[in-house]
Amino acid sequence: MVLGAQTTEESGAIAVYHSDDLKSWEFTGVLEFDVTNAQPGLSPDLVPRGYMWECPNLISMLDHSDGRTYDVLVYCPQGLAQQDEHYVSSDQCGYIVGRLEGSTFHVTRGFTELDYGFEFYAPQLLSTGDDAITIGWMGLPAQDDNPTVDAEGWVHALTLPRRTTLHNGVLHQVPLFPLPDKPQTQGFGAVATATCEHDETLSLVDAATPRLSTWHAEGKLLIRRHLPTGDETRSVVCAPGEITAIADGCAVEVFSQSFALSVQIFEEWQNWTTETT
Template identity: 50%
Template sequence: MNYRPLFHLSPPSGRLNDPNGIFLDGDTLHVYYQHDPCFPHAKKQTGWGHAIASLSAAQPWRHYPDALYPIREYDAHGCYSGGAVVDGEDVWLFYTGNLKRDGVRIPSQNRVRAVEPSGPAGGFYEHDPANPLINGPAEGFTGHYRDPQITRDDAGWRMVLGAQAEDETGHVVLYRSTDLAHWSFEGALTFDTSQAEPGLSPDLVPGGYMWECPNLVTLRDRATGEDKDVLVICPQGLEPVLADGSTHYASSDQCGYLVGRLDGTVFHVERGFSELDYGHQFYAPQLVEKDGEAIMLGWMGLPAQDDTPTVKEGWVHTLTLPRRVWLEDGWLRQAPVWELPESDSVATLQAGEGTYALVDDSGAEAFRVTYGGGELCLACGGDERVVPCPAGSLDLIADGCAVEVFAGDGRIAGASAVFGASGARWKGWEAR
């Protein structure tokens, strides 16, 4: 069996999860990611892997040695997720250090200077001697306090963190800085929904017991020319909802976005919560702004879903393809950055409404897409996901075990890990 994709980032060995520290150096896309190189043969030791690729054309990823290892007192139990900041000639990586003492989680926010990350060695990494820059959670929050993502606005630098309050509800908290070294706590974001239009999900703002991996970016709406703040969050613990024949919150680990305007710590919601991806495996995305749009990658996996056939090959999970993400009429749209060349493990199709099956070399159907009548249905192994979707283009991509669907001119996306009976050797997409 061989399930490894050619163009979706997978780890050389071990376990991959959240994408981290995405940044652009000209046309070169740097992606760091959560990496347990010894999975499943040793205890969890999460650090950061590092790989690069060009945005201009599809090519296999170039892997560098891991960038971060959990070897310091403040990150002894893991270098958890975070982001990258390019400030002039400097590239800084920010991450959450995980430390557990007597069963108590002690999170800290730390930074590392990446020296020559585009060089032949993949960079050298210098931890700030002032670490931890933020030691422990703010008052009223638990040890679930992580995943720093940093962007610039007119007031300086802003950091958002995923957090859990002591009443076990999910939040995003905001810090500010003028120098990337000293951070002041501004508070938890609150949400004004008085002028909000609904998104695709049942809630204007979701609940959940923890919000992970927040992203706060400013994108220019193609339809209006206005700049809007887009807040991406990953709420955990939502109950599945079936409404109007559509599937919402199918997993307890969700990911979605809100559109509006941040003023202080108040997020004025203009478009309520919509899930970012309706496939079977998608979580913890990271976005980097580019020319009024964004480049995004997500994790094609979910917490506690490590038992896949690829474990026998010595690795588990992939990231999505890099996606272009833009705002149009208050909605996010997505499209793959690359057009993939066909091979025995890569099958693509550009189509319209209809029913299409991904068939492997044994003749078995591994995945099915049904598009029409204002709906998109994604079916894998008896698990069907249905979402409203207007008529438009349909792009189907299978690359090894990684399958991605883009429907309705980019209005709906779906990522799923698919394991054919004969490995990931695809006969192709067939109309049904």
């Protein structure tokens, strides 16, 4: 069992416990990391620290590129400073790949962010044998000022379940359930698939008055949320190609190649009404 923790020096850590019967647990130590043979992930740090680690998942997965089984550690380091397009949100979530021996994690591929959108945190990974199903929290800690709180009495949501597979040390995520062959406005909400080429802009929600748009430029996919208080943008390095966007009420999820972006969209961020679609 792995538990998110903070050391007395106010650095993120993971506590490891062991049990033979799932009733009596023994503390076996704090997880240590061996980066001697680690290749970099898609983020700047091999093992980013921060002041606290939350919601760890430790799962074994088959890498479909080399046919070998690896341990994948997903965790949420808090308090990371932004570096270019990385660590933009107040709280991060990502993973490292390697092999666990005792309480030492031998890293083969360093940290990669799990979702590059605006709201994604504390995911749960459920093993399906070689692969996993991932469900994330479409929200962030201490950010509860959504328009739905006063108008409807709820806040935040969960992402769609995602079929998650490992390829060359990188997690690929796609919606678990089959999507329709053609765009539709029933069932999943609105589903659209398009090819985003260099310098092309796609309006994903409300073409007349865009609230969310995405485009490809300089080797990056960029997604912009249009708010009354000003625009917010996220970006991730990728080649031009097909993207799939699923909009359901205030929740939008964008999938492209090996990554996903989760976004909350409201018609009027300050004046939410139940008529919003």
